[in-house]
Amino acid sequence: xxxxxxxxxxxxxDRDGKMSEIKKKIRSxxxxxxxxxxxxxxxxxxxxxxxxxxxxxxxxxxxxxxxKKLEKPRGAIRVLVVERDHTYSRAxxxxxxGGIRQQFxxxxxxxxxxxxxxxxxxINEYLAVADDPPxxxxxxxxxxxxxxxxxxxxxxxxxxxxxxxxxxxxxxxxPEQLRNKFPxxxxxxxxxxxxxxxxxxxxxxxxxxxxxxxxxxxxxxxFCRGEVTRFVSSSNLMKTASGEEVNLxxxxxxxxxxxxxxxxxxxxCAIVINAAGAWSGQVAELAGIGKGPxxxxxxxxxxxxxxxxxxxxxxxxxxxxxxxxxxIDPSGTYFRREGLGHNYLGGCSPTxxxxxxxxxLEVDHDFFQDRVWxxxxxxxPAFETLKVRSAWAGYYDYNTFDQNGVVGPHPLVINxxxxxxxxxxxxxxxxxxxxxxxxxxxxxxxxxxxxxxxLFSRFYSGEKVQEHNII
Amino acid sequence: xxxxxxxxxxxxxxxxxxxxxxxxxxxxxxxxxxxxxGRSLLQFLADRFYDVEALRDHLLRKRVSKVHQKNRFxxxxxxxxxxRGHFSLDFLKLQAVPVEAVDASGCAINYQGLDxxxxxxxxxxxxxxxxxxxxxxxxxxxxxxxxxxxxLSLAGCPRVSERGLAxxxxxxxxxxxxxxxxxxxxSPGLTRILVExxxxxxxxxxxxxxxxxxxxxxEQPRDTAGPTPA
Numbered sequence: 001x002x003x004x005x006x007x008x009x010x011x012x013x014d015r016d017g018k019m020s021e022i023k024k025k026i027r028s029x030x031x032x033x034x035x036x037x038x039x040x041x042x043x044x045x046x047x048x049x050x051x052x053x054x055x056x057x058x059x060x061x062x063x064x065x066x067x068k069k070l071e072k073p074r075g076a077i078r079v080l081v082v083e084r085d086h087t088y089s090r091a092x093x094x095x096x097x098g099g100i101r102q103q104f105x106x107x108x109x110x111x112x113x114x115x116x117x118x119x120x121x122x123i124n125e126y127l128a129v130a131d132d133p134p135x136x137x138x139x140x141x142x143x144x145x146x147x148x149x150x151x152x153x154x155x156x157x158x159x160x161x162x163x164x165x166x167x168x169x170x171x172x173x174x175p176e177q178l179r180n181k182f183p184x185x186x187x188x189x190x191x192x193x194x195x196x197x198x199x200x201x202x203x204x205x206x207x208x209x210x211x212x213x214x215x216x217x218x219x220x221x222x223f224c225r226g227e228v229t230r231f232v233s234s235s236n237l238m239k240t241a242s243g244e245e246v247n248l249x250x251x252x253x254x255x256x257x258x259x260x261x262x263x264x265x266x267x268x269c270a271i272v273i274n275a276a277g278a279w280s281g282q283v284a285e286l287a288g289i290g291k292g293p294x295x296x297x298x299x300x301x302x303x304x305x306x307x308x309x310x311x312x313x314x315x316x317x318x319x320x321x322x323x324x325x326x327x328i329d330p331s332g333t334y335f336r337r338e339g340l341g342h343n344y345l346g347g348c349s350p351t352x353x354x355x356x357x358x359x360x361l362e363v364d365h366d367f368f369q370d371r372v373w374x375x376x377x378x379x380x381p382a383f384e385t386l387k388v389r390s391a392w393a394g395y396y397d398y399n400t401f402d403q404n405g406v407v408g409p410h411p412l413v414i415n416x417x418x419x420x421x422x423x424x425x426x427x428x429x430x431x432x433x434x435x436x437x438x439x440x441x442x443x444x445x446x447x448x449x450x451x452x453x454x455l456f457s458r459f460y461s462g463e464k465v466q467e468h469n470i471i
Numbered sequence: 472x473x474x475x476x477x478x479x480x481x482x483x484x485x486x487x488x489x490x491x492x493x494x495x496x497x498x499x500x501x502x503x504x505x506x507x508x509g510r511s512l513l514q515f516l517a518d519r520f521y522d523v524e525a526l527r528d529h530l531l532r533k534r535v536s537k538v539h540q541k542n543r544f545x546x547x548x549x550x551x552x553x554x555r556g557h558f559s560l561d562f563l564k565l566q567a568v569p570v571e572a573v574d575a576s577g578c579a580i581n582y583q584g585l586d587x588x589x590x591x592x593x594x595x596x597x598x599x600x601x602x603x604x605x606x607x608x609x610x611x612x613x614x615x616x617x618x619x620x621x622x623l624s625l626a627g628c629p630r631v632s633e634r635g636l637a638x639x640x641x642x643x644x645x646x647x648x649x650x651x652x653x654x655x656x657x658s659p660g661l662t663r664i665l666v667e668x669x670x671x672x673x674x675x676x677x678x679x680x681x682x683x684x685x686x687x688x689x690e691q692p693r694d695t696a697g698p699t700p701a
Binding site for chain 2: 121138139140141142143181197198199201321322323324337340
């Protein structure tokens with residue numbers, strides 16, 4: 001505000017200037033203006049949003065993308081993505097090895113992967129942003145090679161039949177054909193192998209994440225750096241058709257706590273999407289899922305928990321060459337080529353007893369010596385002389401029920417939708433799952449790929465959707 | 472039976488070094504049984520009358536040209552567009568003839584367009600030089616041609632990188648591969664070595680493997696190019 005005396009001294013009669021100052025101030029105080037008498041609140045998330053997505057990894061961003069893409073009319077839905085770590089230092093997406101395959105035994109999984117690879121091939125049509133350079137996800141179309149022992153050969157043949165029916169390009173190889181094509185493999189103990197000829201390989205997950213983030217921001221999705229600490233919901237006691245009483249809950253508010261502060265913002269919302277990856281179980285508990293007598297639907301928790309997995313990068317100058325596919329041994333050990341310098345990435349899933357403590361992301365190098373190296377060296381004799389260059393650890397959003405994803409609404413907390421629990425194959429199915437969840441939210445049913453077998457209710461009814469792998 | 476010498480000139484240059492002139496042919500259309508008598512009558516008349524000889528030569532020429540027409544593409548014949556860039560519609564009559572070589576250089580063929588090429592089960596030679604939309608995804612589609620493809624040229628394709636070249640491993644019959652001048656390949660010399668190792672029976676034309684090597688501090692820079700390629 002001008003000092004009246006100063007104005008007077010400068011030339012007197014600046015009354016018009018003073019009036020416009022006062023008018024401007026009055027306008028900013030009225031609702032809609034940006035004057036806050038206490039402090040600047042522009043860093044807080046909005047006070048209301050139609051959809052709140054908990055988790056800003058590849059699944060959360062994929063759901064946001066498809067919601068904005070399939071909404072009618074354009075711009076109708078306000079979406080807020082809440083991600084507590086903007087560096088993604090512990091997110092499963094960026095710590096992933098980046099493989100994509102169609103070699104699953106559940107037909108829905110094959111369909112999800114097929115759409116996702118199509119999405120990745122046309123990524124610059126889907127995620128184009130005006131004036132930004134095109135994305136290069138560095139896809140290596142080298143395929144997956146799954147090896148099966150005598151015990152698993154029949155299952156593998158069956159799986160390949162299912163995959164081919166869905167449209168995957170997979171071929172079966174005998175040990176002799178395997179030796180001809182890949183002379184560096186020791187086929188002892190291998191009865192059958194299945195090799196993906198097309199649409200399989202590995203790519204850069206960080207690039208996909210950044211591409212999605214950039215596109216989704218250009219479509220008007222808001223991002224908030226914070227953590228969801230509370231859900232405020234209301235309950236309705238209702239009767240089902242059979243006369244049974246059910247307590248249906250509806251989430252009204254999401255409390256988002258700002259990073260490194262005690263401050264929180266209650267965000268009014270209509271729909272909440274749980275895409276928190278390895279931490280989805282904790283977010284579900286906040287919403288009251290699983291709080292009830294065990295054995296009932298109210299008492300069924302979301303069985304997704306953190307599981308730590310190690311990935312090792314090693315160098316082997318005599319190792320397999322440019323044609324190396326993503327090889328998965330019957331023992332569960334896997335490896336793939338990384339770059340042109342005879343470097344390889346690989347690891348192994350530990351058994352239930354050996355599960356490491358998921359409290360931190362420290363790497364256990366003894367695990368490589370004891371559990372990863374011996375089967376590797378047995379399968380590829382050249383790997384007897386290798387040198388580990390580096391290693392890292394990441395989390396699986398591990399579904400302890402059947403290691404496949406959870407998609408769709410919760411039967412009791414009716415406006416919480418899940419997009420999580422993919423236990424290590426979330427990245428390769430993210431584009432398709434995002435579309436399925438968006439269809440569920442906007443239309444009320446799945447339209448393109450039918451994921452009804454992946455709903456939450458299977459945890460209560462006990463119907464497992466198990467992958468029959470060829471271990 | 473001695474054949475009239477005039478007819479020999481007709482058959483020898485046309486026939487692809489297969490049979491030995493007219494005697495071979497008449498053995499091929501050898502008369503059986505009572506046809507023999509008819510044949511020797513024709514021969515008898517042809518020896519006596521020039522008209523009959525001319526008639527017989529004409530019938531023979533017609534038969535030869537019909538066989539020749541069927542085997543027109545035994546060698547290699549390119550079907551080219553005319554000056555206006557159109558292909559003649561005679562092409563449609565040749566649907567039973569297997570296509571052995573396709574020259575799609577500079578053509579804007581893309582991932583979906585390869586559907587047409589992959590249906591050619593006897594394709595031996597495929598030239599995709601300087602195609603602007605051929606990328607790693609397209610290369611991963613080429614595996615159905617593995618049993619016949621012997622020559623592939625990808626020179627100058629701006630989107631092909633070493634990741635796509637890794638899936639050429641499926642083409643086990645490949646004898647000639649041209650991967651020169653690929654701007655998207657990060658280390659051309661190293662890539663060429665790795666591709667040569669991956670396809671041992673294939674001749675790889677590509678970047679000079681020494682291109683990526685840097686001269687040591689002791690070596691003097693020379694005027695001529697680096698070490699001779701392998």
